[in-house]
Each structure stands twice: as C-alpha cells, then as structure tokens.
Amino acid sequence: MYLAKVYVTYKESILDPKGEAVHDALHRLGYTNVDSVELGKYFEIKLTAGKKTVEAEVDEMCDRLLANVNMESYRYEITEMEA
Amino acid sequence: MYLAKVYVTYKESILDPKGEAVHDALHRLGYTNVDSVELGKYFEIKLTAGKKTVEAEVDEMCDRLLANVNMESYRYEITEMEA
Numbered sequence: 001m002y003l004a005k006v007y008v009t010y011k012e013s014i015l016d017p018k019g020e021a022v023h024d025a026l027h028r029l030g031y032t033n034v035d036s037v038e039l040g041k042y043f044e045i046k047l048t049a050g051k052k053t054v055e056a057e058v059d060e061m062c063d064r065l066l067a068n069v070n071m072e073s074y075r076y077e078i079t080e081m082e083a
Numbered sequence: 084m085y086l087a088k089v090y091v092t093y094k095e096s097i098l099d100p101k102g103e104a105v106h107d108a109l110h111r112l113g114y115t116n117v118d119s120v121e122l123g124k125y126f127e128i129k130l131t132a133g134k135k136t137v138e139a140e141v142d143e144m145c146d147r148l149l150a151n152v153n154m155e156s157y158r159y160e161i162t163e164m165e166a
Contacts (some may be wrong), residue, residue, distance in 0.1 A: 001118065007125050022126070025148055031140065033133035035084065041123035042090050043105070052114035057114065065108055 001048055002059045004074040008067045009040035041066075046081070054078055085130055087141045089159040091150045092123035124149075129164070137161055 010016045016038055023037040043066060050057050057077050067074040091101045099121055106120040126149060133140050137157050152156040 009125070009127065020128075022148070026128075026144060029144075029147060031130070031133065031144060032144075033131045033140075034144075035129040035131065037129075038127040040125040040127070042092070043102075044092065044121040044122040044123070045109075046118040046120075048116045048118065049115070050114065058117075059108060061114060061117075064112060065105070 001081045001083050002017055002054045002078055004045040004047065004054070004076050004078045006043040006045065006058065006074060007040060008064060008072050008074045010071060011073050014071045028037055084139045084164045085132070085161055086164050087128040087130065087137070087159055087161045089126040089141065089145060089149055089157060090123060091155050091157045092121055093154060094156050097154045131145065
C-alpha cells in the first residue's frame with residue numbers, strides 16, 4: 001500500500017479569495033505580521049499498485065480530477081506504507 | 084520572512100464526505116486500486132517574526148482560526164525564507 005500526499009494550490013496569477021479572507025481574519029485577530037495566506041487543497045490517498053506505476057497514476061489523477069490545471073498547480077509525495 | 088505550511092485534516096472518527104466523493108469519482112474513472120481518500124486544507128502562510136516565536140504564533144493561529152479543533156487536527160512545518 002502506498003500513501004500519496006497531494007497538494008493543490010492556485011497558480012500565481014489566479015486570485016485566491018479564501019486565502020485573502022483568512023489573511024484578513026488573522027489581521028483582525030492581531031496577527032498583523034502575517035504577510036500573505038494561500039489556501040489550497042490537501043489530499044491523502046491510499047492506494048495499491050495498479051496497471052501503471054503509482055507515480056504515473058497519481059499524476060494522471062491530478063490532471064483528470066484533483067486539480068483544475070487551468071487555474072491550479074499540484075505537487076505530490078508518494079511513500080510506501082508498512083503493511 | 085518565514086513560510087509556514089499548515090495541513091488541516093479531519094480527525095479519524097469524523098466523516099469526510101468530500102473525501103468519499105473524490106474516492107468514488109476516482110473509482111468511476113477506473114482507479115479501482117484507490118483504497119481511501121481524505122481531503123483536507125493546506126495553508127501557505129508567509130509571516131515575519133512577531134511578539135512570540137513564529138512557531139508559537141502559528142500554533143495559536145491554528146487553534147483560533149485555521150482548524151476546528153473539535154473535528155480537525157493540524158500539523159505544520161516552518162521554514163525560513165531567503166530575503
């Protein structure tokens with residue numbers, strides 16, 4: 001069994017209103033030393049090896065479902081889990 | 084300037100309907116080797132040192148705003164950014 005940790009964030013040029021809202025809320029709570037906040041998605045996917053390599057499959061899942069590649073970029077880490 | 088990467092996920096006992104939906108969608112796309120999916124939030128926070136240590140501040144932000152500690156757990160990594 002493998003564990004894939006996938007991080008999906010907006011691309012640089014894309015407005016991140018939720019991140020802005022969190023930034024403003026942190027400032028209102030007194031954390032005025034916070035410069036910027038970006039809010040993304042985080043997936044923990046447990047999977048067994050399929051037809052392709054685990055890495056190829058996770059990459060494909062990101063492109064097809066997990067990220068909107070027009071607006072978002074993704075990165076992932078894959079580790080083998082102990083049985 | 085510091086970069087804090089904060090990961091917020093549901094606690095074990097809490098139902099994760101979005102993760103379930105992604106799991107089901109991946110199965111429909113043919114990734115039947117996917118065992119489970121958990122969907123969490125991922126924050127990238129850039130901040131300067133405030134009154135307390137950066138670690139103490141990020142911990143406090145998680146408790147006060149970023150995570151609902153009744154349902155969610157969090158972890159974070161803090162790195163110093165090059166100026």
